[in-house]
Structures are given as structure tokens and as C-alpha cells.
Amino acid sequence: MTFSSIVLQFINGLAGTSSLFLVAAGLSLIFGVTRIVNFAHGSFYMLGLYVAYSAIGFFGTTILGFWGGIVAAALVIGVLGAVIEILVLRRIYQAPELFQLLATFAVVLVIKDAALGIWGPEDLLGPRAPGLRDAVTILGGNVPQYDLALIVIGPLVLAALWLLLNRTRFGILIRAATQDREMVAALGVNQKHLFTAVFFLGSLLAGLGGAVQIPREPAQLFLDIAVIADAFVVVVVGGLGSIPGAFLAAFIISVVKAFCIGIGDVTILGFDVSFSKLTLVVEFVIMAIVLVVRPWGLLGRPQGQQRGAGMLSQPLPQIGRRFLLIAGSIVVLLALLPALGDRYLLVLLIDILIFALFAASLHFLIGPAGMVSFGHAAYFGLGAYGAALLLKQAGLPMELALLLAPLVAGAGALLFGWFAVRLSGVYLAMLTLAFAQIVWSIAFQWDAFTGGSNGMVGIWPAEWLSSRTVFFYLTLIVCLGAVAGLWRILYSPFGYAMRAGRDSPLRAEAIGIDVRSVQWFAFAIAGLFAGIAGALFAFSKGSISPDLLGIPRSVDALVMVLLGGVQTLVGPVVGAAIFTWLQDEIARATEYWRAILGLVILLLVIAFPQGIAGFAGRLLARRRSAQS
Amino acid sequence: MLSLRNLHACYGQAHILADVSLDVGAGEVVVLLGRNGAGKSTTLKSIMGLLPPHSGEIHFDGARIDGKAPHDIARLGLGYVPEDRRIFTDLTVEENLEVGRQAERAKTPLWTPERVFALFPNLAEMRHRSAAQMSGGEQQMLAIARTLMGNPRLLLLDEPSEGLAPVIIAQMARSIGELKSQGLTVLLSEQNLHFASQVADRAYVLEKGRIRYQGAITELANDPDARRAYLSV
Ligand SMILES: Nc1ncnc2c1ncn2[C@@H]1O[C@H](COP(=O)(O)OP(=O)(O)O)[C@@H](O)[C@H]1O
Ligand SMILES: [Mg+2]
Numbered sequence: 001m002t003f004s005s006i007v008l009q010f011i012n013g014l015a016g017t018s019s020l021f022l023v024a025a026g027l028s029l030i031f032g033v034t035r036i037v038n039f040a041h042g043s044f045y046m047l048g049l050y051v052a053y054s055a056i057g058f059f060g061t062t063i064l065g066f067w068g069g070i071v072a073a074a075l076v077i078g079v080l081g082a083v084i085e086i087l088v089l090r091r092i093y094q095a096p097e098l099f100q101l102l103a104t105f106a107v108v109l110v111i112k113d114a115a116l117g118i119w120g121p122e123d124l125l126g127p128r129a130p131g132l133r134d135a136v137t138i139l140g141g142n143v144p145q146y147d148l149a150l151i152v153i154g155p156l157v158l159a160a161l162w163l164l165l166n167r168t169r170f171g172i173l174i175r176a177a178t179q180d181r182e183m184v185a186a187l188g189v190n191q192k193h194l195f196t197a198v199f200f201l202g203s204l205l206a207g208l209g210g211a212v213q214i215p216r217e218p219a220q221l222f223l224d225i226a227v228i229a230d231a232f233v234v235v236v237v238g239g240l241g242s243i244p245g246a247f248l249a250a251f252i253i254s255v256v257k258a259f260c261i262g263i264g265d266v267t268i269l270g271f272d273v274s275f276s277k278l279t280l281v282v283e284f285v286i287m288a289i290v291l292v293v294r295p296w297g298l299l300g301r302p303q304g305q306q307r308g309a310g311m312l313s314q315p316l317p318q319i320g321r322r323f324l325l326i327a328g329s330i331v332v333l334l335a336l337l338p339a340l341g342d343r344y345l346l347v348l349l350i351d352i353l354i355f356a357l358f359a360a361s362l363h364f365l366i367g368p369a370g371m372v373s374f375g376h377a378a379y380f381g382l383g384a385y386g387a388a389l390l391l392k393q394a395g396l397p398m399e400l401a402l403l404l405a406p407l408v409a410g411a412g413a414l415l416f417g418w419f420a421v422r423l424s425g426v427y428l429a430m431l432t433l434a435f436a437q438i439v440w441s442i443a444f445q446w447d448a449f450t451g452g453s454n455g456m457v458g459i460w461p462a463e464w465l466s467s468r469t470v471f472f473y474l475t476l477i478v479c480l481g482a483v484a485g486l487w488r489i490l491y492s493p494f495g496y497a498m499r500a501g502r503d504s505p506l507r508a509e510a511i512g513i514d515v516r517s518v519q520w521f522a523f524a525i526a527g528l529f530a531g532i533a534g535a536l537f538a539f540s541k542g543s544i545s546p547d548l549l550g551i552p553r554s555v556d557a558l559v560m561v562l563l564g565g566v567q568t569l570v571g572p573v574v575g576a577a578i579f580t581w582l583q584d585e586i587a588r589a590t591e592y593w594r595a596i597l598g599l600v601i602l603l604l605v606i607a608f609p610q611g612i613a614g615f616a617g618r619l620l621a622r623r624r625s626a627q628s
Numbered sequence: 629m630l631s632l633r634n635l636h637a638c639y640g641q642a643h644i645l646a647d648v649s650l651d652v653g654a655g656e657v658v659v660l661l662g663r664n665g666a667g668k669s670t671t672l673k674s675i676m677g678l679l680p681p682h683s684g685e686i687h688f689d690g691a692r693i694d695g696k697a698p699h700d701i702a703r704l705g706l707g708y709v710p711e712d713r714r715i716f717t718d719l720t721v722e723e724n725l726e727v728g729r730q731a732e733r734a735k736t737p738l739w740t741p742e743r744v745f746a747l748f749p750n751l752a753e754m755r756h757r758s759a760a761q762m763s764g765g766e767q768q769m770l771a772i773a774r775t776l777m778g779n780p781r782l783l784l785l786d787e788p789s790e791g792l793a794p795v796i797i798a799q800m801a802r803s804i805g806e807l808k809s810q811g812l813t814v815l816l817s818e819q820n821l822h823f824a825s826q827v828a829d830r831a832y833v834l835e836k837g838r839i840r841y842q843g844a845i846t847e848l849a850n851d852p853d854a855r856r857a858y859l860s861v
């Protein structure tokens with residue numbers, strides 16, 4: 001690389017910093033004060049682009065119209081954030097962290113469909129900024145004028161935020177509440193107003209981050225998830241709650257990305273290395289390195305232990321005779337179902353069984369092991385890709401591929417788990433998300449090996465398993481066996497060690513449990529079992545695609561577990577059944593199934609903060625105590 | 629001014645306060661004594677709305693306050709200083725005071741940073757310092773100062789002498805005397821009978837969540853049986 005191209009890539013990176021910083025700063029502020037990990041934050045960014053597109057169209061492409069449109073978009077998104085806080089989140093501040101997460105994800109679904117309804121599925125590229133349409137020549141390279149404007153906007157907002165946080169009462173209250181909200185309330189500050197105001201500010205920043213991108217990036221529906229993943233990374237790398245940290249992290253990540261693109265394809269030691277393809281992964285690599293070296297982020301402060309999510313401390317129920325009896329009857333009933341001859345029902349049931357196993361493996365991790373994962377689909381997907389690759393690339397027989405594929409997922413979980421168990425709470429969750437994104441990126445980009453964005457087809461089961469009915473029985477046996485195996489582990493000495501490590505790491509260490517190793521293996525086991533589900537899924541569909549590893553699928557699993565209730569054993573199975581069935585029903589009825597699903601989730605979360613099975617369990621307990 | 633009637637409070641299933649009734653008159657300094665775990669902090673948290681009472685009533689200045697949100701209770705003129713102080717260590721001394729600041733209340737003198745610094749002179753020298761770099765005694769003073777900035781008419785102090793050196797305790801006693809002479813009503817919790825008898829007019833003794841004794845602090849100080857029965861002396 002020449003000196004001039006280094007400078008140019010550096011400028012490129014600086015220009016990318018602004019948007020990323022704006023989004024991350026908003027996320028960080030909201031998390032700091034309300035302790036809510038707002039999945040919908042990426043949706044606010046996406047809406048910022050859409051609204052800016054429309055607003056500029058409305059105001060006209062004059063200098064005033066353009067910048068007025070951007071400011072208007074930011075304000076609109078700020079108000080939207082405040083409204084969502086008032087309508088939804090305010091009702092669930094007392095609910096467990098994970099339910100809040102679920103609610104914000106439901107908001108993601110609703111917003112995505114709203115955007116689809118309003119703006120349609122096409123990408124919308126906005127106008128270039130009036131007065132900044134040209135490029136300036138720097139060291140012989142062209143730099144768009146608008147990029148220079150962005151380079152100025154980022155630090156300006158950073159300075160404005162710094163002034164706000166340090167020189168105004170509102171800012172001082174934000175910082176105080178980030179440390180101890182209850183004390184702030186006891187001093188006479190109305191938390192509700194503070195939270196709403198912070199949501200307004202945070203959402204406004206996300207909206208602004210999206211809006212200023214309008215000349216550079218089209219408004220697209222997938223941006224919500226892409227951006228929230230980026231924002232997580234920036235916040236975690238910079239340090240949760242640190243605004244300067246967010247800026248620094250946004251800067252490092254943008255510059256490294258710009259350099260990766262700038263370097264392009266080169267040959268190192270005889271290998272062709274494509275740096276431009278690294279861009280999707282590189283930020284997650286940075287995050288993984290930072291988290292291992294400085295788990296609280298570059299400019300963050302170490303936080304107290306916060307493993308688990310504050311709702312998981314109830315002991316697991318003992319498996320009684322009644323439970324076995326009911327479970328047995330259900331299995332027999334399931335085994336008889338193919339006799340009905342309803343092909344569609346079998347397909348649905350196979351899905352339900354597979355997702356029940358997937359959800360049970362995530363439950364194993366979240367509940368008894370006390371580690372929340374935002375990226376469990378990585379292991380589901382690794383199982384599916386493992387099966388497909390073993391079948392197609394390695395030419396193994398299907399049975400062997402099915403048997404070995406879960407080991408691929410288990411190996412992946414062993415690798416990523418080594419990093420993950422070094423962290424706890426939200427940091428751990430975000431790291432799992434980052435790893436899932438890495439796996440997704442690899443599957444998405446490695447056309448020659450994984451089929452890239454198209455995935456792979458023709459992954460069918462062996463001849464003797466090819467009838468729906470036989471495959472159903474295979475799925476039934478494998479999934480039920482695996483779920484039973486997971487439960488068996490919970491009640492083994494390893495399971496007790498796991499729960500001891502979750503509930504009281506110090507005491508567990510004191511009685512000789514190596515908590516970290518136990519968690520590491522728990523992580524690997526959960527990955528392995530998710531891999532079984534994934535491998536079955538690949539053969540049941542005959543094809544795979546990167547969607548299997550995507551964040552939405554990870555969240556699906558979270559929704560299943562949380563719907564069913566974390567404290568119960570059957571919760572994830574119930575949740576998976578309801579979720580899969582509901583999704584199927586709604587998807588057949590309307591194009592806007594995501595919004596419907598989101599609204600249903602919101603209603604459920606607000607009505608049953610303990611999950612459905614947890615709710616039913618409490619009803620039972622109440623009836624029993626009323627009888628006695 | 630403040631009265632608790634048959635108050636019961638629970639943490640989840642654990643029943644902590646049973647039938648607590650007490651009164652604090654305007655201008656009084658009343659102490660709530662009791663061993664560790666007797667329920668003193670729980671009583672103060674219940675008054676403040678941080679732990680909504682299970683049953684019973686709390687009246688402040690004629691208005692019923694149980695069931696209200698903490699910030700509403702604070703705005704009625706109740707100031708709360710928690711036992712672990714809960715200073716905002718990410719903020720400077722001055723910023724801590726700012727968080728506590730509330731609008732002026734009718735018939736209550738207005739506290740300003742200057743007035744607060746006059747009461748606790750050593751805080752004045754460190755007004756721009758981060759609260760994280762303060763000693764325990766200084767943090768305790770800052771916690772009280774921060775609450776005073778809300779112009780309370782009644783101050784709830786949870787074990788103000790806990791963990792402090794004797795010199796600082798003496799200084800704390802003088803400050804509380806000063807506040808009393810300015811007309812502030814105080815309800816404090818204590819385990820330190822010596823300190824309590826320096827500042828309080830009357831005492832209630834809590835044991836296992838029940839009021840066991842009430843009377844003038846001098847009586848209690850002169851009653852070795854009661855002291856032995858309810859306090860760890
Ligand atoms: N957050 C809590 N959850 C459950 N129990 C608590 C909690 N805080 C205090 N307790 C219990 O309540 C009782 C009274 O505690 P507390 O009011 O703090 O006593 P004191 O302030 O007199 O030392 C103790 O038995 C204590 O264990
Ligand atoms: Mg106490």
C-alpha cells in the first residue's frame with residue numbers, strides 16, 4: 001500500500017465512524033439507564049433511513065430540505081422511541097431481563113413489517129447531499145465531499161453529548177441513574193420521565209445515525225438486524241455505558257474495515273487472501289480479542305458478577321411418576337399420528353420436534369447453566385451445514401453424516417465457549433451473538449464451499465428414511481431421546497455442579513467445582529444438541545441456507561424458551577410447539593406474519609411475565625395450595 | 629408529623645416487620661435501635677416506598693403515603709439517607725448534590741450547595757473531586773448533604789455512625805444537632821447507643837421486626853436490663 005492509499009482508507013474509515021458511533025451511543029445510553037438491551041435499536045436506525053428518504057422527498061432536495069429532512073427524521077424516530085417506551089417497556093421494567101429483550105425483539109418484528117407496508121420491499125436510495133455532491137482530490141485520490149461532512153458530524157455529536165452529560169441536570173441524572181436508579185428515585189426524581197427522556201435521546205441518535213447515511217446507503221429492510229449486531233459490537237468493545245468508548249470503538253472498527261476493503265485480494269505466502277471478504281467478520285474478531293483481554297471493554301469499567309438473569313434461581317422440579325406418565329402418553333399419541341395420513345401435519349410435527357430439541361438445548365444453557373446466548377442458531381446451523389458438507393463435500397453416507405454433524409456443532413461450541421465463559425451477563429450474550437455472526441458470514445461468503453447466500457440443495461435422507469412417515473419416526477426418536485438425555489444431564493452430578501456454579505460461583509469454587517470448566521462443557525453440550533436438531537432439519541428440508549445461522553433464528557429459539565418459561569423443564573418444548581405452530585398458521589394467513597407474531601409476543605410478555613408454562617405451573621401450585 | 633400504624637413488610641415470602649407502629653413529632657429526633665437484622669433498614673425503606681408495605685398505614689403530615697412511588701414520597705419532603713450511603717461514585721461532589729436538588733418547598737428553608745458546605749466544611753474543599761476518591765466519613769456526609777438538597781422536612785438516616793472513626797462520629801453528632809436546631813425532624817436508625825443518646829430525644833427498640841420498647845432515650849440509657857435484652861451491649 002502506498003502512503004496516499006493509506007491516508008485515503010483512513011479517511012474512509014473516519015467517515016464510517018460517525019453513523020456507527022451515533023447508533024452505539026444511543027444503545028449505550030439506553031442500556032445504562034434502563035438496563036434494557038434494546039434489540040429494536042437497529043430498527044430505529046433503519047427507520048431513520050426510510051423516514052429521511054421520505055422527508056427529503058417531501059421537503060425537496062435543497063440544502064435546507066436535505067438537512068431539514070435529516071433532522072426531522074431523527075426527531076420522528078426519537079418520538080417513536082419514547083412512545084414505544086411508554087406503551088411497552090414501561091409495563092415490563094419489573095420483569096426479568098430476558099423478557100424485556102423478548103419484548104424489544106417483538107418490536108423489531110412489528111417495525112420491520114410496518115416498514116415493508118409503508119415503503120415496500122425495494123431498496124430506496126436517497127438523493128446525494130446538495131452542495132456536497134462532488135469529490136475532492138486528496139493525495140491523488142477522490143474523497144466524496146459528503147464523507148468529509150460525516151467526519152465532522154461524528155465528533156460534533158460526541159462533543160454535544162459530552163456537554164449534555166456533564167453540563168446539564170438531565171445529563172447528570174442520566175449518569176447517576178446509570179449507576180443507581182433506585183437511589184435517584186429516592187432523591188425525588190421521577191424515573192418514568194427520566195426513562196422516557198433517555199429513550200427519546202437514544203432513539204434520536206439511532207435515527208440520526210441512519211438518516212445521515214441516506215446519500216451513501218439505500219434504505220433496506222435487513223438493516224435492523226445488521227445494525228444492531230454492529231452496535232452491540234461497538235458498545236461492547238468500547239465499554240458498556242461509555243460514550244467516548246463507543247466513539248473509539250466505532251473508529252477502530254470502521255478504520256480496520258476500510259483497510260480490509262482497501263487491501264483487497266492479495267497473496268500471502270502463496271495463499272490467496274481476500275481481505276475485502278473479511279469485513280463482515282473483522283469487527284467480531286476485534287470484539288473477541290478485546291473481550292478476552294479487557295472483558296469490560298476499552299474504556300468501560302469492570303462490572304459486578306451478573307450471570308443469570310435474576311429469574312433463574314428456582315430449583316428445578318423433580319421428575320415425578322405423574323410427569324413420566326403424562327410424557328409417556330404424549331409420546332404414544334405422537335407415535336400414532338402418522339396413522340391419520342395427514343402429510344402436512346407430519347411436516348409440521350417434524351418441525352416442532354426439531355425446534356423443541358433446539359429450544360431445549362438453549363434452555364439448558366440459559367436456565368440451569370445460567371448463560372444467556374443471543375447466538376445459539378450458530379450451533380443449529382453448524383449441525384445443518386456439517387450434515388450437508390459431510391454428505392456433499394465429503395461424500396459420506398447420510399446416516400454417518402447425521403451422526404457426525406452434531407460433532408461439528410459441538411466442536412464449534414467448544415471453541416467459542418472457551419471465550420464466552422470468560423464473561424458473564426450481557427457481555428456473554430453479546431459475544432455469543434458476535435460468534436454467530438462470524439459463522440453466518442463465513443457461510444454466506446464462502447461460495448465455493450458452502451454455496452454462499454444460496455446455500456446447498458439436494459441434502460436428502462437415505463433411501464430407507466425418505467418417506468415422510470419413516471423420517472417422522474426417526475425425528476421423534478432422536479429428538480425425544482436427545483431431550484431426555486439433556487434432562488438426564490441436569491440431574492447428574494455434572495448438572496448439579498452446573499447449577500451450583502450458576503447460583504453461587506464462589507461457594508461452588510470453594511467446594512472444589514471448577515466453575516469455568518463446567519460452564520465450558522455445558523456450552524459445548526448445548527451446542528452439540530443444537531447441532532443434532534440442525535442436522536435433522538437439513539435432512540428434513542433437503543436444503544440449507546445461511547438463514548439457518550442468522551440472528552433471527554437465534555432469537556426464535558429465545559422466544560420459544562421464554563414463551564414456555566425458563567424455570568420449567570417442559571417450558572421450551574411447549575414454547576417450541578406453540579411458536580412453530582403459530583408461525584406456521586400466521587404465515588399462511590398473511591404476508592405480515594412478523595408483525596402479527598410480534599404483537600402476539602408483546603401481548604404474551606405483558607400478560608405472562610413468567611412464560612406460559614411458568615404461568616400454568618403457578619396456577620397449578622395455587623390450586624394445590626388452595627386444596628390443602 | 630410521621631406516623632406508622634400496624635406496619636407489616638415482607639421480602640418475598642419472608643415476613644420481616646410485624647405490626648410496627650411509631651410516631652415522630654415535628655422537630656423531634658427519634659432513634660430506632662436494634663441489633664443487626666432487627667428490621668431497622670426495612671422500616672426506613674418501607675417509609676420511603678422502596679419496599680411497599682404489605683399492610684398497615686403510613687402518614688406524613690396528614691397525608692397517607694404508603695403505596696406511593698419513592699420519588700413522590702421524596703417530593704413530599706421526606707429525605708432518605710441509606711445505610712450503605714449509595715453515593716454516585718461516577719459523579720463529582722457537586723454533581724451528587726445536583727442529583728439531590730429539588731425545587732423550593734413552601735415553608736421550608738432552601739438548601740443550596742453553599743449552605744450544605746457550611747454544615748460540612750470539608751466537603752467544600754472537594755467539590756470538584758470524584759466521589760469515588762472520598763473516605764467513608766466524607767461519603768456519609770455527602771450522602772446527608774445530597775439528601776438535604778431536596779429540602780426535606782423529615783430526614784431518615786440509616787445508621788449514620790456505622791463504620792466511622794470516633795472523631796467523625798462526634799462530628800456527625802454535632803451536625804445532626806445542628807440540623808435539629810434548624811428545625812429539621814429526624815428519624816434515624818442506630819446500633820450505637822452512645823451515639824444515639826447524644827442526638828436523640830426518644831427511642832424505639834426493634835427486635836425481630838417488632839417494637840419492644842419505647843420511651844425517652846435517657847430512660848433506655850439508664851435501664852441496663854432493657855439494654856441487655858434488646859441491644860448488643
Ligand atoms: N433484600 C432482602 N431480601 C430478603 N431479606 C432481607 C433483605 N434485606 C434484609 N433482609 C432480611 O430482613 C431482616 C431485617 O433486615 P434489616 O432491615 O436490614 O435489618 P437491620 O437494618 O435492622 O440490620 C433480616 O433478617 C434480613 O436478613
Ligand atoms: Mg440496616
